[in-house]
Amino acid sequence: MYKHLTLEIEDPQVLIMTINRPKALNALNTEVIDELDDFFARSYKQYESLRAVIITGSGEKAFVAGADISGFKNLNEATALQLSLDGKKVFDSIENFHLPVIAAINGYALGGGLELAMSCHLRTASDNARFGLPELSLGLIPGYTGTQRLIQLVGKGRALHMMLTGKMINADESQSFGLSNLVCSKETLLEETVLLVKKIIKNGPLAIEETIKCVNAFFDADSDGDQYESEQFARLMVSADGREGSLAFLEKRKANFIGK
Ligand code: DAK
Numbered sequence: 001m002y003k004h005l006t007l008e009i010e011d012p013q014v015l016i017m018t019i020n021r022p023k024a025l026n027a028l029n030t031e032v033i034d035e036l037d038d039f040f041a042r043s044y045k046q047y048e049s050l051r052a053v054i055i056t057g058s059g060e061k062a063f064v065a066g067a068d069i070s071g072f073k074n075l076n077e078a079t080a081l082q083l084s085l086d087g088k089k090v091f092d093s094i095e096n097f098h099l100p101v102i103a104a105i106n107g108y109a110l111g112g113g114l115e116l117a118m119s120c121h122l123r124t125a126s127d128n129a130r131f132g133l134p135e136l137s138l139g140l141i142p143g144y145t146g147t148q149r150l151i152q153l154v155g156k157g158r159a160l161h162m163m164l165t166g167k168m169i170n171a172d173e174s175q176s177f178g179l180s181n182l183v184c185s186k187e188t189l190l191e192e193t194v195l196l197v198k199k200i201i202k203n204g205p206l207a208i209e210e211t212i213k214c215v216n217a218f219f220d221a222d223s224d225g226d227q228y229e230s231e232q233f234a235r236l237m238v239s240a241d242g243r244e245g246s247l248a249f250l251e252k253r254k255a256n257f258i259g260k
Pocket of ligand 1: 023024025027065066067068069070075079080081083084085087108110111112113134135138140142143144
């Protein structure tokens with residue numbers, strides 16, 4: 001269905017999306033950006049039982065080694081601005097997606113690749129993963145919200161250090177920085193990521209969705225995250241799932257959440 005994205009259903013609830021341009025280390029060209037846009041805006045709806053998405057890269061070397069540098073020479077200021085806005089729209093739609101999206105980082109996550117991973121809700125990494133924003137070495141700056149999201153995840157000092165030096169960090173450092181949530185061998189990365197996803201989706205779907213929204217509201221200057229949290233807490237308290245969760249605890253049984 002897509003030229004550069006392979007979609008596999010792990011079970012009806014978990015979709016594994018593989019960015020598939022291994023010869024260019026899965027670099028993001030406009031076609032990949034358009035396909036990501038199509039999936040997160042529309043096509044996901046055809047997977048009715050879907051509860052989570054895992055994004056990974058094809059091959060052994062890279063998650064995504066950045067935006068496709070070969071396309072840069074054709075850009076003028078107006079098209080570069082449009083490219084940035086198009087990319088940001090897609091990455092924002094991932095960050096605000098109602099289901100958890102996890103980046104399973106199986107190698108280089110550089111530039112636009114790290115920006116994509118940072119727009120996901122969580123990141124798992126194989127022990128050969130490498131992370132960096134090397135745009136300054138190209139005379140550029142991160143253009144897909146990297147300057148903003150890296151600070152949110154690792155803090156200003158570490159973010160500036162990574163960006164100004166272009167230094168790559170390894171998987172263990174990424175975990176100690178809070179950039180990766182889990183590190184494992186490359187052989188077990190997808191398996192471990194699916195296990196993590198399954199722990200998440202045992203919880204109520206509405207509660208998962210609202211937790212993502214509350215956390216994102218903290219970083220949205222136009223939102224009052226505190227107020228939003230109180231309102232959603234109250235709404236979930238009287239929802240079918242909110243009632244079921246408490247009742248199941250008291251009755252010492254597993255909750256049967258229905259997403260309402
Ligand atoms: N784009 C295009 N091709 C790439 C690529 C990339 N980002 N990264 C690797 N490739 C290609 C290589 O050209 C090579 O192709 P062939 O020569 O075989 O045809 C193939 O993938 C294998 O790469 P290497 O031979 O270089 O492999 P190595 O193992 O030696 O090195 C590496 C792996 C990841 C260290 C190296 O490939 C590398 O440094 N790649 C570039 C990493 C990088 O600088 N990435 C950041 C790109 S800047 C914008 C918005 C966002 C952005 C830009 C603009 N606007 C709003 C306008 C984002 C910018 C970036 O992401």
